[in-house]
Amino acid sequence: MVYFLGVDAGGSHCRSRLTDQNGRILGSAEIGAANARIGIANLWPLLMQVTELACQEAGLNKNDWSSVHAAFGIAGLSRPGLQRALEDMPSPFAAIRYTGDDEIANIGAHRGHDGAILILGTGSIAHIRIDGKSETLGGYGFPISDEASGAWLGLESIRHSLRAYDGRIQKTIFTERVIHHFSDDILGLVAWMDAATATDYALFAPWVIEAGIEGDPVAYSIIQKAVAYIENFIEVIFQKGVARCCLMGGLAAPFMPWLSNHISCKLSPSQGDALDGALILSGLKF
């Protein structure tokens, strides 16, 4: 028997999927965050754990691992030295490949064919793949990058709400909602900011979308600014010469209705998820 394993190791969760050579799913698993930021000494055991959980479900023991062709997509793999360090680890598999989590998402979305994806989640990043060569746009991190991401929407929400609190712009139901969330305590908001991560800011993203739908002028202006970034992203992606582009991530669906027709009609639906992409990379023929 030959087996195929795909792993998607990201900032919020790490998932695995094991199939036979016909693509039949034998086992799958999910654990918490396992990305490059935690360092290889912490990352490697987690990658093995999520692998073992999927193998257990499939009834495979460790002797069978030598029949497994594996591919791992890892968030933040571009950190200096990490790819090399992973390749230096003793592999229990028949074959093993590593790449970024954005690349497996792209491969999955287009079933291995050339194409591009724009991921709109806590962060935002575009990934373009032409003749097996990869390129990214954005995704450099918050707050220097990742326009139109959840974290960016959250930061803009707080900025606008403080301006409204000052009387520098008009107060709206949305800006009041944000300030009330901090119990109208601006010093508390400042203390919150001192420790806030991109994930904390991204909690406000659904609020912006919801208020925008209700017609709140401040939320609407933030969404319009995000839409301008997204449409520019998509234009630049097509200028790179790809034929297909998918919008992905938790904010893809909420933003779709806001895009102009001449942009949204260029977008393609995704043909698979990131684990499909990792399985293709591991050698599975779909």
Add this chain to the structure above:
Amino acid sequence: MVYFLGVDAGGSHCRSRLTDQNGRILGSAEIGAANARIGIANLWPLLMQVTELACQEAGLNKNDWSSVHAAFGIAGLSRPGLQRALEDMPSPFAAIRYTGDDEIANIGAHRGHDGAILILGTGSIAHIRIDGKSETLGGYGFPISDEASGAWLGLESIRHSLRAYDGRIQKTIFTERVIHHFSDDILGLVAWMDAATATDYALFAPWVIEAGIEGDPVAYSIIQKAVAYIENFIEVIFQKGVARCCLMGGLAAPFMPWLSNHISCKLSPSQGDALDGALILSGLKF
């Protein structure tokens, strides 16, 4: 003899000035940062140190301190409990008052009369004083606030430079200069961001101004956005009912030529510095 002491305790330096009852300067001193963020246990000895240095220069020993009327302007004094904690400290002075560093700057700028100031430095904050009552606009911290500040200019510089690096906007001499500063190493730039403070971002502020003067379109667009914030700040300040407003801080002079005439003609020159303000608050008649 009666003496007057003013202290300006800020995020980057802490200064003191001692005068006689005629306003003649007898001593002055400057030490490093001494603001509310470091906590009262660290702050109090620094306030006493900068006082002692000015008194030594004036030839005063500690027995003379009981003839000193003192006022301290402290950055971040609004942190919960700090004012009370300072007032509970045993005072060696004839009289002692505490307020924010923005308030003493305002009092100094208008020689104790009602007025407003907009401080454009590493951060930005407006302070308005009418009938002895204070109000502030902005100044909630970076990155949620402090538009048009040095830190804000720096963040915008990096954001635009990364967009240009991606090909999402046109590269210019300015965006290339910013990327070259990080040795064209985007991963290095991301690592820098992980640890960067408002002060680190503010290092790019003079670059934006300089490139804007040279006509660089990206730097120019950042300056125009900052100018819109500054002009809105000033409009809102005058709507509060003050007759005079001064632009202050390290970025005041660089921004003056960019403001429209109908705004800049409303601005007044400053009549004194923050230490003058603290001395007025301590009871000195100018």
